[in-house]
Amino acid sequence: MKTLTGIILMAALFLIPSPGSCRDSFILGVAPHTSARVILEMYQPLRSYLEKTLKIPVEVVTAPDFDNFARRALAGEYDLAITTGHQARLLQTDAGYLPLLTYKADFKAVALVAKKGPIRSPQDLKGKNTLGLSHTSLVTLWGQHWLTDNGLGSVPLRYVSASDSVAQLVAAGDAAAGFASMANFQKLSPELQAQLRILATSPTMVGRVYVLNSRYSPREKEISAALWSFAETAEAKHYFETNKLGGYRKLSSKELKAMDRYAVEVREALQKKGDK
Secondary structure (H helix, E strand, C coil): CHHHHHHHHHHHHHHCCCCCHHHHCEEEEECCCCCHHHHHHHHHHHHHHHHHHHCCCEEEECCCCHHHHHHHHHCCCCCEEEECHHHHHHHHHHHCCEEEEEECCCECEEEEEECCCCCCCHHHHCCCCEEECCCCCHHHHHHHHHHHHCCCCCCCEEECCCHHHHHHHHHCCCCCEEEEEHHHHHCCCHHHHCCEEEEEECCCECCCEEEECHHHHHHHHHHHHHHHHHCCCHHHHHHHHHCCCCCEECCCHHHHHCCHHHHHHHHHHHHHHHHC
16 A cells, blocks of 8 residues: 555656746656556656756656646647647647657557447447547547548547546446547557457557657757667667557658648637637
8 A cells, every 4th residue: 555655646746747847847748648657657767868868857747638738738838748649730830849759650549349349330329428538639539530420420429538448438338439549459458458349440640749849949959869869778668669659750741730630620629618
């Protein structure tokens, strides 16, 4: 119990920036693609490496959901943001963030259903509940378009905080289908994966992108070099292998421009929510 309490306290510290962190620390913001505890564990090797290489305290933070993450990033709260391609495009166009790199592995969204459940085709979802992450997450936006393309635009969609929660609720029969990334589906336990079936898969999209706040543009080459050198470490290779990411790769401008459709939807959703 003491160990568990310690982990929870550590997670809380890393998820909430300290009052002086914007001035005294380099803030690494990670979009909430999975639970806070997992994000904390995943990015500790990178945090430690950047701290030693850049010679500045580095904090790993996230947000309760994708909407809040986007707002905080647009407000300049992160020095380096790691987020899905459509948010990266929005941060580039609306807040001047500088794209640095992405992962080699393809990024795809999937529609998950219970393996032994009654859903065998998209039409079986009529009148049923589906799950997504926040309404501005890339997998959820793709899922909404997929529903509409299949004549299911009226299917109710509710939001949960993490992909593993989506999977558990679908497997338990609490929702007919749920949207997640292929990478997060592949990271589920074998037992949970065995209870699920992929009903549909998206085309390949640009996945998580590292974007640098423009206030650090004078150190862009240094920070980029630090990321590429981190990729050669044993810790990074273990991280790439465990999460099936394949390593880092350069990003083309065309890839981010292809996210414009989704970036516009994020901008409009945030504006509507802000007007309420």
